[in-house]
Amino acid sequence: MLMRAAVLTGFQAPMEIREVEIDDPGPGEVRVRIKASGVCGSDLKAIDGKSPVVREPPFILGHESAGVVESVGAGVTGLRPGDPVIIAMNGPCGRCRHCGAGRFHLCSGPARLQAIMGGAPRVRLDGRETRRFIGIGSFAEYAVVAETMCVKVGGDGADFAALALLACGVVTGVGAVLNVARVEPGSSVLVVGCGGVGLNVVQGAVLAGATTIVAADVAESKLKLAERFGATHTLLAADLPKQVGELVRGGADYAFDVTGVPGVLAQAFAATRQGGTTIMVGSPPAGRPVELDPGLLFASRRLMGTQGGDAAPHRDLPMLAGLYRRGRLDLDGLISERLPLDAVNDAVAHVREGAVARTVITF
Numbered sequence: 001m002l003m004r005a006a007v008l009t010g011f012q013a014p015m016e017i018r019e020v021e022i023d024d025p026g027p028g029e030v031r032v033r034i035k036a037s038g039v040c041g042s043d044l045k046a047i048d049g050k051s052p053v054v055r056e057p058p059f060i061l062g063h064e065s066a067g068v069v070e071s072v073g074a075g076v077t078g079l080r081p082g083d084p085v086i087i088a089m090n091g092p093c094g095r096c097r098h099c100g101a102g103r104f105h106l107c108s109g110p111a112r113l114q115a116i117m118g119g120a121p122r123v124r125l126d127g128r129e130t131r132r133f134i135g136i137g138s139f140a141e142y143a144v145v146a147e148t149m150c151v152k153v154g155g156d157g158a159d160f161a162a163l164a165l166l167a168c169g170v171v172t173g174v175g176a177v178l179n180v181a182r183v184e185p186g187s188s189v190l191v192v193g194c195g196g197v198g199l200n201v202v203q204g205a206v207l208a209g210a211t212t213i214v215a216a217d218v219a220e221s222k223l224k225l226a227e228r229f230g231a232t233h234t235l236l237a238a239d240l241p242k243q244v245g246e247l248v249r250g251g252a253d254y255a256f257d258v259t260g261v262p263g264v265l266a267q268a269f270a271a272t273r274q275g276g277t278t279i280m281v282g283s284p285p286a287g288r289p290v291e292l293d294p295g296l297l298f299a300s301r302r303l304m305g306t307q308g309g310d311a312a313p314h315r316d317l318p319m320l321a322g323l324y325r326r327g328r329l330d331l332d333g334l335i336s337e338r339l340p341l342d343a344v345n346d347a348v349a350h351v352r353e354g355a356v357a358r359t360v361i362t363f
Contacts, residue, residue: 005140011049025073035160038064060137064168088313091148173200175309185209193258
């Protein structure tokens with residue numbers, strides 16, 4: 001069938017709204033009618049040619065998405081047309097050694113690895129195979145994905161724009177707190193970088209029962225948002241170890257760097273107490289070294305990384321959706337604007353300007 005999609009035809013160039021051909025779902029696959037897709041920093045990296053998984057245009061970007069199952073392929077038993085779903089960033093194979101140990105975010109099954117690099121060819125532009133970002137490509141009217149990547153949620157009246165955010169920004173931020181750091185009640189937490197993901201680290205810290213939540217950023221407008229989502233203190237970031245030390249004696253129990261800037265990661269690490277833990281949430285440029293004072297390591301400080309909040313989609317996404325329905329997780333406040341597919345390049349520009357928490361493309 002034919003559909004409209006935003007196609008990246010060249011790096012550092014605007015996406016083009018084109019008519020492309022998309023396949024019917026194959027065995028174990030479903031075709032989802034996209035209802036909403038958030039614009040993420042990972043999409044911007046792909047546009048700039050800085051993503052390790054987008055090697056050559058044309059490409060259809062977009063991955064933070066939710067929609068309705070339109071049709072199913074052979075062997076699909078858990079979903080049927082009409083089901084509302086979130087499309088997760090990974091569909092664990094359930095058979096590799098990582099899945100066997102419950103580390104679904106590290107799935108090394110061949111289908112998952114193929115999806116990371118764009119997925120099996122399912123879309124064609126002018127007869128040429130066109131890859132999709134991490135096997136999704138949700139800046140389009142439809143996506144064909146594995147059944148295992150779809151998490152059934154909600155029902156009548158579901159706000160797909162809110163549900164779409166769970167797929168990436170929310171599960172990454174909240175998951176970094178609950179799954180990776182495992183912040184204890186009463187802890188002190190530093191969050192550096194208060195964009196879409198950072199605000200969800202703040203929300204995760206609230207859920208975990210942290211009593212001191214320090215939000216740091218270079219933009220005052222983002223700090224005001226952080227206060228809305230639960231930050232108890234805010235800092236215009238300059239000298240983080242000094243600034244945090246003045247608020248929390250000895251440094252924070254946990255620090256989360258959501259910026260992806262190597263120098264910022266080093267400052268966040270130095271702003272933790274002895275025995276403290278720093279989580280690298282933002283992705284720094286490949287090959288860029290991070291310089292840490294080795295003396296800080298001798299004080300039993302830990303540095304950890306995370307991939308998508310180390311989430312198990314079929315466990316974590318329904319849990320987060322339930323928190324949203326019960327009013328314990330604010331998704332509506334994350335949505336700064338809703339734009340149509342035709343305005344996708346405006347959406348990208350707004351994200352670059354740092355003027356929004358999250359822009360969502362709606363269909």
